[in-house]
Amino acid sequence: xxxxxxxxxxxxxxxxxxxxxxxxxxxxxxxxxxxxxxxxxxxxxxxxxxxxxxxxxxxxxxxxxxxxxxxxxxxxxxxxxxxxxxxxxxxxxxxxxxxxxxxxxxxxxxxxxxxxxxxxxxxxxxxxxxxxxxxxxxxxxxxxxxxxxxxxxxxxxxxxxxxxxxxxxxxxxxxxxxxxxxxxxxxxxxxxxxxxxxxxxxxxxxxxxxxxxxxxxxxxxxxxxxxxxxxxxxxxxxxxxxxxxxxxxxxxxxxxxxxxxxxxxxxxxxxxxxxxxxxxxxxxxxxxxxxxxxxxxxxxxxxxxxxxxxxxxxx
Ligand code: NCD
Numbered sequence: 360x361x362x363x364x365x366x367x368x369x370x371x372x373x374x375x376x377x378x379x380x381x382x383x384x385x386x387x388x389x390x391x392x393x394x395x396x397x398x399x400x401x402x403x404x405x406x407x408x409x410x411x412x413x414x415x416x417x418x419x420x421x422x423x424x425x426x427x428x429x430x431x432x433x434x435x436x437x438x439x440x441x442x443x444x445x446x447x448x449x450x451x452x453x454x455x456x457x458x459x460x461x462x463x464x465x466x467x468x469x470x471x472x473x474x475x476x477x478x479x480x481x482x483x484x485x486x487x488x489x490x491x492x493x494x495x496x497x498x499x500x501x502x503x504x505x506x507x508x509x510x511x512x513x514x515x516x517x518x519x520x521x522x523x524x525x526x527x528x529x530x531x532x533x534x535x536x537x538x539x540x541x542x543x544x545x546x547x548x549x550x551x552x553x554x555x556x557x558x559x560x561x562x563x564x565x566x567x568x569x570x571x572x573x574x575x576x577x578x579x580x581x582x583x584x585x586x587x588x589x590x591x592x593x594x595x596x597x598x599x600x601x602x603x604x605x606x607x608x609x610x611x612x613x614x615x616x617x618x619x620x621x622x623x624x625x626x627x628x629x630x631x632x633x634x635x636x637x638x639x640x641x642x643x644x645x646x647x648x649x650x651x652x653x654x655x656x657x658x659x660x661x662x663x664x665x666x667x668x669x670x671x672x673x674x
Pocket of ligand 1: 584
């Protein structure tokens with residue numbers, strides 16, 4: 360594995376499986392009364408978040424703490440960038456304090472990649488604009504493997520605001536290593552440009568018709584959030600029409616389960632309940648949305664372990 364985690368494209372199938380296997384061991388810590396491993400004692404991990412986050416930021420923080428690292432959170436809003444300091448000066452300042460890993464979320468695509476060229480610390484991309492979110496793809500893969508016992512050949516549909524989604528890009532780059540049968544579903548206005556060429560190169564399907572996609576059995580249905588904060592104009596007529604055509608409604612949930620009673624419902628969160636996903640689907644027995652959150656801690660422990668502790672370290 361590389362020194363940084365910037366993109367799923369940098370990880371081989373073996374790297375991914377090694378990260379997931381370590382995460383399986385780490386997951387066990389969550390069920391202990393004393394959640395503490397000595398693995399990263401004396402190491403410092405900074406979470407530098409220029410965009411809002413609930414699960415990603417707190418799970419990296421918990422992951423670091425459970426492995427005895429000193430973890431510190433810095434949010435863009437409270438940092439000197441709001442006084443006009445450049446991103447480069449901010450990260451160089453933070454890293455001058457002696458930092459081992461920098462977990463970074465930023466609204467600009469490529470930001471983490473650029474920062475990795477400036478600092479000695481291991482840089483972990485926790486979401487860069489509309490580009491990538493590798494730790495999310497890894498926790499999604501972890502959850503799929505946990506429930507289905509494999510990743511190879513899984514039938515996965517990813518539905519919703521593909522245009523603004525860094526999660527979908529990282530998931531495609533992850534799942535292509537396992538011969539997954541992937542279908543992407545979105546209205547034409549929320550399909551990223553160039554997706555047709557990418558789908559031909561990587562062999563996944565794209566459609567504007569969710570009901571058509573649901574007429575085939577699926578192992579995983581991943582719903583994506585409508586990212587209103589990234590939308591400037593009208594990408595769909597009304598919320599009601601979006602839900603009618605692209606929402607996981609109670610009726611579509613019944614169709615999904617009738618084709619495959621082992622189908623899983625995933626969502627990276629945060630959800631717009633009632634818009635892209637009905638409460639009945641979010642809370643269904645087949646929903647793994649909270650399992651994804653739980654896996655997030657284990658997967659992020661594994662990432663920190665592989666980047667900071669390396670071979671032969673005490674687990
Ligand atoms: C995602 C993100 O921030 O890219 N959320 C997350 O990390 N769990 C998806 C989203 O914001 O919709």
